Amino acid sequence: MEQYLNAALKKDLxxxxxxxxxxxxxxTKNYVGESNTRLDSNTQEYNYxxxxxxxxxxxxxxxxxxxxxxxxxxxxETQITSAQSSLTKAQADYRAAQINLRAGNVTKTAVEQAEMxxxxxxxxxxxxxxxxxxxVFTFENPSLLGNTAQAx
Numbered sequence: 001m002e003q004y005l006n007a008a009l010k011k012d013l014x015x016x017x018x019x020x021x022x023x024x025x026x027x028t029k030n031y032v033g034e035s036n037t038r039l040d041s042n043t044q045e046y047n048y049x050x051x052x053x054x055x056x057x058x059x060x061x062x063x064x065x066x067x068x069x070x071x072x073x074x075x076x077e078t079q080i081t082s083a084q085s086s087l088t089k090a091q092a093d094y095r096a097a098q099i100n101l102r103a104g105n106v107t108k109t110a111v112e113q114a115e116m117x118x119x120x121x122x123x124x125x126x127x128x129x130x131x132x133x134x135x136v137f138t139f140e141n142p143s144l145l146g147n148t149a150q151a152x
Contacts, residue, residue, distance in 0.1 A: 008142035018055040025051035065146025076132045087121040
């Protein structure tokens with residue numbers, strides 16, 4: 001996970017912009033012009049410190065977003081397994097309702113309700129799989145994750 005985080009942070013455009021802003025602020029801070037006043041120097045020092053904080057915040061935000069997405073993936077895998085179990089149970093209930101209908105123990109409405117249970121369970125499973133696939137895509141493309149601060 002740490003290797004993935006490091007690689008993702010290096011590729012993230014927001015982090016790259018913050019690194020460029022830090023480099024620019026560092027250059028400006030270290031540049032001593034003939035007309036620099038103490039106020040200019042203090043302002044440049046402040047801008048440099050701000051750029052450092054912004055970079056650290058961007059990295060922290062991105063790392064948290066990646067870790068949260070990873071945890072969500074794990075949770076969704078559990079939900080998908082549960083939904084598959086629910087679908088299997090709904091299918092068994094439907095088969096049992098069909099058998100009971102042939103035996104005269106239930107009405108056609110009960111069979112239709114069991115069939116709707118199967119359709120509902122299948123739809124739930126399909127929605128979970130779709131959401132999982134979308135999260136995998138965003139996890140594999142970390143620039144899409146998180147709400148890091150806007151580049152300034």
